[in-house]
Amino acid sequence: MLLINCPYCGERPELEFVHGGQAHIARPGDPAECSDQQWAEYLYRRDNIKGLHGERWRHTHGCGRFFNALRDTTSDVFLATYKVGEQPPTQAQLKGVKA
């Protein structure tokens, strides 16, 4: 079974987690100033990356917390997980992690 490293609980089976969509999408500071196009992009436009993807995950059947993850969408390998609010690891930090 795929193990996902929850930043709070450690490595846990994937059955306990749910995917929460793309990570690091900032809500526009003033929605009233947005054009319909900009607002629609914020709401609906998501990347469909082949390779390294920043994602939100939630440890639903565990600590219940949301966190962020870097996952390779081709191999399904989680290269890193980190708490919400933390910066994603840099390429240099990821060196040596096997995707």
Place this chain on the structure above:
Amino acid sequence: MRDLSAVRQGPYIAASPLVRPLPPATRLLLRGNSEVMASALGALGLEFVETACRAASASGRSALWLGPDERLLLAPQGQYSEVFELLCAALAGRAHSLVDVSHRQCALEVSGPQAGPLLNCGCPLDLDPAAFPVGMCTRTVLAKAEIVLWRTAERSFHLEVWRSFAPYVSKVLALAARELTP
């Protein structure tokens, strides 16, 4: 506390040699920051453990770590008012949430040399004592139901199961127990 357990029928628990229902209890779900947790647990005479997935227990009361800002507090049924008053006094004026979930869930005990293998029939966690030591607790899944699993002794587990899931969980365990006990 209105004692609904006496009026309402308890959930159906399938009989099996390794599983037994535990008596009704006081259950409170506390959410708040670490200061809230420290004073709440202090008021209940429990050690404040910040380590993830660890339970603190003393004289019949327990606090189970469910999340970084979430604890499940367990106490004997008769201590409901006392525990509630202690907590309200300790937490007055602080942002927190305290919810009575005494009747939302019921407790099962799974014990015996086969307790770990039995739970592993439906639970994907590594239940080896090295990976899941005594005192470890967590929300997890058992087959299709969510449970709270707490290892109270090397060969004994405490399960908190939502009332409506209890018949399902106990049947799953009874079925698995048939495979394990010749």
